Amino acid sequence: MNPHNVLAEVGDATRVSGIIDFGDALYAPLINDLATALAYQVHDGDDPFAFIVPFTTSYHTHLPLTEQEIALLPDLIMTHLALIVTIAQWRAARYPENRDYLLRNLPSSWRSLQQMTRYSHDQFCQRIWQGIKEINND
Numbered sequence: 001m002n003p004h005n006v007l008a009e010v011g012d013a014t015r016v017s018g019i020i021d022f023g024d025a026l027y028a029p030l031i032n033d034l035a036t037a038l039a040y041q042v043h044d045g046d047d048p049f050a051f052i053v054p055f056t057t058s059y060h061t062h063l064p065l066t067e068q069e070i071a072l073l074p075d076l077i078m079t080h081l082a083l084i085v086t087i088a089q090w091r092a093a094r095y096p097e098n099r100d101y102l103l104r105n106l107p108s109s110w111r112s113l114q115q116m117t118r119y120s121h122d123q124f125c126q127r128i129w130q131g132i133k134e135i136n137n138d
Contacts, residue, residue, distance in 0.1 A: 004104075004105075005019060005020045006019055030063070031072055031073070034065075035072075035076030035077050035079075036080050038073065039080040041055050042081075042112035042115050042116060048118070048119070049124075052128075053130075053131035054131065056128050056132075057128075057135045071121075071125060073124070073125075073128065074116070074119075074121050075121075077116060078117070081112050084105055084106075088102050088103055089106070
């Protein structure tokens with residue numbers, strides 16, 4: 001899900017009433033779904049993990065992640081962001097009349113990708129594990 005395909009309840013924008021656009025829905029390992037969602041959770045501020053950690057720990061509470069899955073998350077998230085940038089630019093060149101709409105997520109995707117590259121793979125995984133440990137100790 002991303003901000004452009006989640007429908008909110010009328011009168012209560014915090015309640016999801018529907019989801020549209022299942023373009024990313026496919027038969028693949030479940031961790032890919034989490035990585036796709038997390039690609040839209042990279043925070044613009046000082047801490048790019050501000051939304052990623054609680055999102056991932058909540059996910060883990062309901063569907064426990066393996067060590068191997070967590071180790072894959074940084075690369076899967078950055079790959080999804082790179083795909084957003086690449087596919088959007090390709091589509092905009094192919095359909096110039098729709099350029100503005102197709103490139104609407106480009107600036108935030110670039111910023112998110114740049115934010116992610118400031119941290120090592122180990123730093124990312126440690127933040128996730130730290131969040132999971134905090135949830136398990138509460």
